[in-house]
Amino acid sequence: MTAAPLVKIAAEEPAAKPSLAGLTxxxxxxxxxxxxxxxxxxxxxxxxxxxxxxxxxxxxxxxxxxxxxxxxxxxxxxYVLDRPEIVSEQISVDGTRKWLLRLPKRGHEARAPEIETVYIPESDRGTLCISSQVGCTLNCSFCHTGTQKLVRNLETEEIVAQIMLARDRIGDWPGAKGPGDGRLLPQSERKITNVVLMGMGEPLYNFDNVKAAMDIASDGEGLSLSKRRITLSTSGVVPEIPRWGEEADTMLAISLHATNDALRDELVPLNRKYPIAELIEACRNYPGLSNARRITFEYVMLKGVNDSLAEARALVRLLAGIPAKINLIPFNPWPNTRYECSDWETIERFADVVNRAGYASPVRTPRGRDILAACGQLRSESLKLSASERNAASQGA
Known part of the structure; x- marks a missing residue:
């Protein structure tokens, strides 16, 4: 009689204790x-x-x-009070820090997802750029993050945990010591003064979790960040923009990058669903909009693509009457991209047109380029879940 083959049964991983850090x-x-x-x-x-x-x-x-x-x-x-696991920490020559963070697996995820978080210090303030999704669905052609397919939304506590981990690493809790590595940190008492939802993902596609996380961040008896120092950046999920203004009341940034639908369809494919006219109308009606609460329009400078003087004048006409600031962003290169950054002289001429029209138009100094931490460069190595894995995860949630 032939013996039945031995079947090796993998032991189940013990369930990790949930963390209380990041809860509402x-x-x-x-x-x-x-x-x-x-x-x-x-x-x-x-x-x-x-x-x-x-x-x-x-x-x-x-x-x-x-x-x-x-x-x-x-x-x-x-319970525990754990932060996400730090897979790597990179520090740029300019003091910018980038953390690759591994999150606990949820449901039927085949592997633990990863996200990136970036801290940008300046002499008088420190800005933390946080992620709202693992990957992204938008496929903006100039953005490295867009080349990583969406894995899932981040939970509220996973969004808040990025702030808490950053405060751990730079010594931003009362009585805590700084990192001691001699890199630039703000002279202000608080080392993280601003939070921007400009990391991985489209935050308005994870509205409820992002909203709950920003409520925790702005709680006056807790992390106590001013809502005027929290900025949500969206590529233009038009139906959610007024809701965000009414319910969250933070500052708003629009990832614009073009002044006509044909070009924006290419650069920001979401524009095919919500074209420029609808997006600008939502901005004009943004709750609380005023000169004191201006919308920031982000415009990446792409050589020979969107950087002509005619487009600078079109940008001024498009935004006429909207209390706004226009951030001109020199394109930050990433492996295998087909775009190049506009020449500095071209950027200066473009900025001059915008400034003469009465708009504050700072050219954003690229930070953390040497560690791929600059705008549009964030990308982790998390894999996209298959449809069956995604369905199983939703069933188990």
Missing amino acids: RDRLKLALAAAGVPEKQLRMRVGQLWSWIYVRGVTRFEDMTDVSKDLRRRLEEL
């Missing part, structure tokens, strides 16, 4: 209730943990000295 107040309340905190104590305990997590940045429950030892032990059994 409501979800933190649910987590504490699950840990056995009595209903009448929940509000107080949420307040305690909120302060420890978002004001002081603790990563160990044992450091929460005003929380009872019994509750600390119970929290230790059930």
Whole structure:
């Protein structure tokens, strides 16, 4: 009798404890209730943990000295205060830092997804560029991120965790020491003064999670970032723009890059669904729009593509009457791109036309180019999920 072949059964990975870092107040309340905190104590305990997590940045429950030892032990059994895993940290010659972060696997994901987050220090401020999706669906032809297909949306806590990890790494919690590597950091008390949703992904395609994350970021009893120092950049998801203004009330940036539909269809394919006229109308009606709350229009300078003086004049006409700032962005090259950056003289002539029309038109100094951390260069190596994996993940969520 032939023996049946041995079948090797892979042991299941033990389920990782969920992290409390990055949760909203409501979800933190649910987590504490699950840990056995009595209903009448929940509000107080949420307040305690909120302060420890978002004001002081603790990563160990044992450091929460005003929380009872019994509750600390119970929290230790059930939860962690972990940040995403740092796969790599690169520091540019100009002080820009880029982190490749690995997130926990969710549902039926075949592998742990990865995202990139960038910190850009200046003498008087520090800007953190965070991601909202793993990959992107938009396929903007000049953008390296667009060459990585969408894997999934980030959860609220995964968006917030990017801010918390960055504050860990640069010493931006009260009493914390800086990284000590001699690189440029702002002279201001806060090292992260601005957050921009300009990393991987289209944030308005992950509206609810991004909105909840920015509510945490702007909570005055926590991370306490001013909403005027939070900017959401969209390629033009027109139906969600007024909703974002009404519900989130942050600053808005539009990834524009062209003044006519034919060219923008090529550069920003989303334009085929929401053409320029609809996008500009949504901008004119953006809630709270004023000279004090201007919309930023981003315009990447592509040699021989969109950088003529005629296009500069068309840009001025297109935005007439909108309180706006126009950011001219020298194209940041990436492997195998077909585009080149406009010559500096061309950029200066373009900027002069815009400035004479009365618009603030700074030319954004490229930062972190040597580590592919500049605008349009972010791209992780996460794989696109197959349709069956995506469906399985949604079924298990």
